[in-house]
Amino acid sequence: MKDQKTATLTLPSANAGDERYGATPRQAVSAIDRRLARKMLEAAGRPAIALVLWNGEEIYDGSVPLMARAHISDRFAFFRLLRNPSLHFGDLYSAARIQIEGDLVDFLVATYRGMSDQQRGVLARLHKLVTPRPRANTLRGSRANIHHHYDIGNPFYELWLDRDYQQYTCAYFPDPTLTLEQAQAAKLEHVCRKLELKPGDSVAEAGCGWGGLARYMAKHHGVRVRAYNISHEQVAYARSRARAEGLTDRVEYVEDDYRNIAGEYDKFVSIGMLEHVGPGNYAGLGDVIHRVLKPNGRGLIHTIGRNKPELMNAWIEKRIFPGAYPPTLREMMEIFEPYGFSVLDVENLRLHYAETLRHWLKRYEENVSSVEAMFDRTFVRAWRLYLAGSIAAFLSGSLQLFQIVFARPLDNSLPFSRAHLYR
Amino acid sequence: MKDQKTATLTLPSANAGDERYGATPRQAVSAIDRRLARKMLEAAGRPAIALVLWNGEEIYDGSVPLMARAHISDRFAFFRLLRNPSLHFGDLYSAARIQIEGDLVDFLVATYRGMSDQQRGVLARLHKLVTPRPRANTLRGSRANIHHHYDIGNPFYELWLDRDYQQYTCAYFPDPTLTLEQAQAAKLEHVCRKLELKPGDSVAEAGCGWGGLARYMAKHHGVRVRAYNISHEQVAYARSRARAEGLTDRVEYVEDDYRNIAGEYDKFVSIGMLEHVGPGNYAGLGDVIHRVLKPNGRGLIHTIGRNKPELMNAWIEKRIFPGAYPPTLREMMEIFEPYGFSVLDVENLRLHYAETLRHWLKRYEENVSSVEAMFDRTFVRAWRLYLAGSIAAFLSGSLQLFQIVFARPLDNSLPFSRAHLYR
Numbered sequence: 001m002k003d004q005k006t007a008t009l010t011l012p013s014a015n016a017g018d019e020r021y022g023a024t025p026r027q028a029v030s031a032i033d034r035r036l037a038r039k040m041l042e043a044a045g046r047p048a049i050a051l052v053l054w055n056g057e058e059i060y061d062g063s064v065p066l067m068a069r070a071h072i073s074d075r076f077a078f079f080r081l082l083r084n085p086s087l088h089f090g091d092l093y094s095a096a097r098i099q100i101e102g103d104l105v106d107f108l109v110a111t112y113r114g115m116s117d118q119q120r121g122v123l124a125r126l127h128k129l130v131t132p133r134p135r136a137n138t139l140r141g142s143r144a145n146i147h148h149h150y151d152i153g154n155p156f157y158e159l160w161l162d163r164d165y166q167q168y169t170c171a172y173f174p175d176p177t178l179t180l181e182q183a184q185a186a187k188l189e190h191v192c193r194k195l196e197l198k199p200g201d202s203v204a205e206a207g208c209g210w211g212g213l214a215r216y217m218a219k220h221h222g223v224r225v226r227a228y229n230i231s232h233e234q235v236a237y238a239r240s241r242a243r244a245e246g247l248t249d250r251v252e253y254v255e256d257d258y259r260n261i262a263g264e265y266d267k268f269v270s271i272g273m274l275e276h277v278g279p280g281n282y283a284g285l286g287d288v289i290h291r292v293l294k295p296n297g298r299g300l301i302h303t304i305g306r307n308k309p310e311l312m313n314a315w316i317e318k319r320i321f322p323g324a325y326p327p328t329l330r331e332m333m334e335i336f337e338p339y340g341f342s343v344l345d346v347e348n349l350r351l352h353y354a355e356t357l358r359h360w361l362k363r364y365e366e367n368v369s370s371v372e373a374m375f376d377r378t379f380v381r382a383w384r385l386y387l388a389g390s391i392a393a394f395l396s397g398s399l400q401l402f403q404i405v406f407a408r409p410l411d412n413s414l415p416f417s418r419a420h421l422y423r
Numbered sequence: 424m425k426d427q428k429t430a431t432l433t434l435p436s437a438n439a440g441d442e443r444y445g446a447t448p449r450q451a452v453s454a455i456d457r458r459l460a461r462k463m464l465e466a467a468g469r470p471a472i473a474l475v476l477w478n479g480e481e482i483y484d485g486s487v488p489l490m491a492r493a494h495i496s497d498r499f500a501f502f503r504l505l506r507n508p509s510l511h512f513g514d515l516y517s518a519a520r521i522q523i524e525g526d527l528v529d530f531l532v533a534t535y536r537g538m539s540d541q542q543r544g545v546l547a548r549l550h551k552l553v554t555p556r557p558r559a560n561t562l563r564g565s566r567a568n569i570h571h572h573y574d575i576g577n578p579f580y581e582l583w584l585d586r587d588y589q590q591y592t593c594a595y596f597p598d599p600t601l602t603l604e605q606a607q608a609a610k611l612e613h614v615c616r617k618l619e620l621k622p623g624d625s626v627a628e629a630g631c632g633w634g635g636l637a638r639y640m641a642k643h644h645g646v647r648v649r650a651y652n653i654s655h656e657q658v659a660y661a662r663s664r665a666r667a668e669g670l671t672d673r674v675e676y677v678e679d680d681y682r683n684i685a686g687e688y689d690k691f692v693s694i695g696m697l698e699h700v701g702p703g704n705y706a707g708l709g710d711v712i713h714r715v716l717k718p719n720g721r722g723l724i725h726t727i728g729r730n731k732p733e734l735m736n737a738w739i740e741k742r743i744f745p746g747a748y749p750p751t752l753r754e755m756m757e758i759f760e761p762y763g764f765s766v767l768d769v770e771n772l773r774l775h776y777a778e779t780l781r782h783w784l785k786r787y788e789e790n791v792s793s794v795e796a797m798f799d800r801t802f803v804r805a806w807r808l809y810l811a812g813s814i815a816a817f818l819s820g821s822l823q824l825f826q827i828v829f830a831r832p833l834d835n836s837l838p839f840s841r842a843h844l845y846r
Contacts, residue, residue: 113833174840307763307832329766333753340730342820343752346769351837397765397832409730409820410536414774417597419845 027075029055036082044085045114049107053078067110068102090315090389094382104384105361108392115398137278137323139257143230145276145323150231154210159370160363165212166237169272169302170353170401180359183352188216193421194345194405195267195298197221204228204265204292206258206285207273211238211251218250226252228261259284261292267300268293274303274332275324282327282334290339296413298405299341304353305329305400313389320386326399336406344414345405353401354394361387450498452478459505467508468537472530476501490533491525513738513812517805527807528784531815538821560701560746562680566653568699568746573654577633582793583786588635589660592695592725593776593824603782606775611639616844617768617828618690618721620644627651627688627715629681629708630696634661634674641673649675651684682707684715690723691716697726697755698747705750705757713762719836721828722764727776728752728823736812743809749822759829767837768828776824777817784810 037051037059048067050060054074060066072078077097080088092098100107137145161168162184171183172190191213197203199222205214208227211234217223229235235255242251258273268289277285289299304326311317312324329346336343364371364387372380393399407414460474460482471490473483477497483489495501500520503511515521523530560568584591585607594606595613614636620626622645628637631650634657640646652658658678665674681696691712700708712722727749734740735747752769759766787794787810795803816822830837 174842176839307765308760328756328760330753330756330760333751337731337751337753340820342730342771342773342823343769343825344771346766347841348765348767350765351835351839395835397763397834400765402766411820412774412818416599416774417845418770418841419597422840422842422845 027054029053029057033075033078034059037078040082040085044111047110047114049110052101068100068104068107070107071099071101073097073099084314087314087318090313090319090382090385093385094319094378096377096381104388105391105395108389109395112392112396112398137276137281139259141323142257142276145321148322149320150209151233153374154233154237156371156374157210159367160360165216166210167212168209170304170349171356171359172349173352173355176355180356180363183356183359184212185216188213189220190421191269191271191300191302191403192217192221194403195269195300196415196420197223197267199223201266202226202264203267203269204261204263206261206268206270206288207276208234208238208253209272210234211241211253213269213271214238214251214253215242215245215247218247219245222250223267224250226254226261226263226265228254228256228258230255230257259288261288263292264294265292266294266297268297269300269302271302272304274301275321275326278323278325279327279331279334282332283338286335286338286341289335289341293408295408296411298407300403300405301332301335302403303327303332303401305332305402307397307400310398313393316386316389319382329402332402332404340409341406342409342411343404343406345403345418347403349401349403350394350397350399353399354391357387357391357394361391450477452476452480456498456501457482460501463505463508467534470533470537472533475524491523491527491530493530494522494524496520496522507737510737510741513736513742513805513808516808517742517801519800519804527811528814528818531812532818535815535819535821560699560704562682564746565680565699568744571745572743573632574656576797577656577660579794579797580633582790583783588639589633590635591632593727593772594779594782595772596775596778599778603779603786606779606782607635608639611636612643613844614692614694614723614725614826615640615644617826618692618723619838619843620646620690622646624689625649625687626690626692627684627686629684629691629693629711630699631657631661631676632695633657634664634676636692636694637661637674637676638665638668638670641670642668645673646690647673649677649684649686649688651677651679651681653678653680682711684711686715687717688715689717689720691720692723692725694725695727697724698744698749701746701748702750702754702757705755706761709758709761709764712758712764716831718831719834721830723826723828724755724758725824725826726750726755728755728825730820730823733821736816739809739812742805752825755825755827763832764829765832765834766827766829768826768841770826772824772826773817773820773822776822777814780810780814780817784814 033053037053041047041051041059041061046061046063048064050058050066050069052058052069052071054072058069072081074097077092081092089098157166157168162180164181165184165188167184167187170187171180172187173183174186178186197217201223203217203223203225205225205227208214208229211227214225214227217225232255235253238253242248242253293299306326306328309328309331312321312326317324364383368380371383456476460476464470464474464482464484469484469486471487473481473489473492475481475492475494477495481492495504497520500515504515512521580589580591585603587604588607588611590607590610593610594603595610596606597609601609620640624646626640626646626648628648628650631637631652634650637648637650640648655678658676661676665671665676716722729749729751732751732754735744735749740747787806791803794806
């Protein structure tokens with residue numbers, strides 16, 4: 001298939017900022033450079049992507065139709081990439097020293113698929129020996145990590161999240177034509193139904209973001225919610241929205257760690273927090289739930305997860321989400337097993353997250369000049385990569401989205417069907 | 424609450440065969456006997472049950488209202504019970520040397536709840552250190568184990584299982600007024616919908632019992648099924664039913680181990696087999712599924728399970744189900760993780776199994792004279808205890824029933840909602 005090596009990639013470049021693929025004429029390409037580039041593609045599982053070196057020369061294996069090209073601006077960038085691709089690709093892309101010709105999501109999907117093919121086969125069983133353990137999240141460390149990501153400014157998130165509930169978690173698209181606003185409301189309702197909310201119920205929420213779920217529950221299901229979050233900016237925002245909507249008698253936002261939840265509740269819910277908890281703290285989270293959940297209480301945890309253990313991508317963990325770790329179902333059982341909590345329902349919404357992220361990325365691109373005015377060009381490219389990379393991860397099965405409903409072991413007040421979720 | 428010690432138990436004895444609680448007049452009861460009896464109740468977590476010793480003397484802690492009495496016929500029986508209650512209770516009950524005054528299921532629920540309260544508290548975390556591992560099931564050993572339970576005669580099972588599909592697994596009662604026949608058909612349909620069966624699909628079934636699911640799938644969903652089972656009697660029965668119903672062109676029953684499944688299939692299903700597979704073979708089952716499931720194939724495993732690891736009750740494992748072990752979700756991940764299978768849906772149908780068993784026990788009692796004619800009185804009592812004990816285990820959260828749907832990691836042909844299960 002040699003002719004494919006010179007095939008013209010006719011896909012339009014969908015990514016603002018990727019308009020120039022300028023080679024640096026001063027640096028020549030050596031035979032060693034070429035060989036290393038080929039080795040890198042091989043090590044990545046021969047994805048359907050080409051590397052274009054700084055002299056314009058294209059390196060491509062050619063076994064499958066080309067999906068995208070990565071232009072590398074200089075040898076220094078190339079050598080950094082070689083040293084640790086999963087860490088440095090992000091920084092090099094952010095600095096525009098790597099630029100993608102073709103669709104960024106397609107490029108990243110091809111990369112993910114290549115790597116996931118590599119991981120199967122003979123390496124399939126190795127995962128048991130090398131189960132990764134991320135850094136521990138202490139009370140203080142958690143605050144720093146959460147501040148890094150969530151306190152970069154509410155106006156930034158307002159540019160591209162849904163307007164009604166400002167949900168920075170997976171939406172629910174039972175119908176693909178839903179708008180982002182509709183799909184986020186559908187997610188909130190889906191969660192409420194899974195929790196079997198009844199008017200007057202008391203609810204503890206661990207990690208409440210900008211408070212959208214708590215407000216939705218209070219407004220539409222007549223429950224009282226105490227919602228915990230350690231992000232100062234988010235709690236301030238959540239309180240002002242609750243005041244504006246006259247919900248302060250039913251919704252209380254507490255700026256504190258989930259480990260300090262006090263009281264007893266009919267329902268326990270946590271949407272998109274477990275990713276930041278860390279496996280070393282799962283048993284402790286189980287202790288908290290055991291302490292606060294009433295005998296016939298119901299719990300729900302909604303989290304990004306994995307099919308098998310793997311650390312968060314190094315660049316995402318460093319630049320975007322410090323301390324983040326998406327667990328497998330097996331790892332999550334550390335929360336439930338010690339007290340014998342009974343898992344009632346697990347739903348995997350992986351493709352819903354890809355859909356959610358597509359909406360976010362679209363709005364993000366529409367507001368890219370505002371983002372650049374708030375931050376800078378590198379930030380713009382970093383967050384584009386993070387959003388596009390997340391779409392690719394969910395599309396290629398590298399990331400999952402689990403909603404887990406659970407109850408205490410002796411609770412026999414369980415519904416005999418899940419039909420109430422779909423009425 | 425001392426007066427409760429002499430409270431009259433007014434519950435009628437619902438269990439045929441428990442009509443006499445004859446004391447053995449020759450044996451006196453000593454102070455040591457009394458103390459040991461009290462200790463035993465204490466060790467069992469002070470359940471709401473009384474022990475009646477062979478001289479008619481009642482031992483009861485009295486802290487909660489009495490639910491039932493266990494009459495122990497003689498000191499030898501008492502000492503065997505003390506030595507290993509979970510193993511010997513069954514044999515002593517079967518031999519009528521222990522008899523239950525009050526409802527047998529209530530008695531067993533009280534026992535289970537007492538034990539499960541014991542296990543919480545300080546012992547909650549110990550489970551990690553003492554994860555039990557049952558005996559390995561070799562190819563030959565599996566045959567012997569399965570023969571022990573399933574080949575004791577189709578006519579026996581016909582006395583109390585549903586007539587249409589002879590399902591010896593949990594039925595599905597979305598409506599509690601369903602008959603057993605309706606609830607088993609509802610279970611089969613629920614499984615077919617979870618598998619997203621399409622006409623023409625090929626299905627591999629591992630552990631097909633009397634072949635009811637395969638016949639249902641072929642008849643109602645127009646698929647071709649190859650169903651494996653190592654029980655000779657069950658396969659013979661399944662084949663004759665398929666012939667009688669003109670389904671032999673679409674349903675093939677293979678008398679062989681699931682490890683020998685050959686071919687490639689759109690769907691993989693296994694209902695009530697995993698309990699007999701053993702944790703040491705879960706990775707091997709994953710290998711089988713990986714080998715036979717097409718790229719966009721869908722799989723479903725339906726199994727009795729646990730909230731936390733625990734061996735099967737010793738008596739059940741010895742007398743009823745040799746080699747049986749109900750896994751936790753964590754343990755089941757050994758099947759899915761190595762190949763990165765994606766868990767799409769987990770549903771816990773614990774209370775449905777209690778309901779199913781109630782139907783079975785009722786029919787069993789209605790046919791108890793036929794059972795005694797086929798076997799003997801000890802067999803009648805042993806199976807009564809097994810059925811009643813299983814109800815108690817599901818009602819007290821000691822046993823769970825998991826249905827797990829899974830797909831390959833790169834399969835993006837997933838439904839965006841589970842509403843199709845409830846139409």
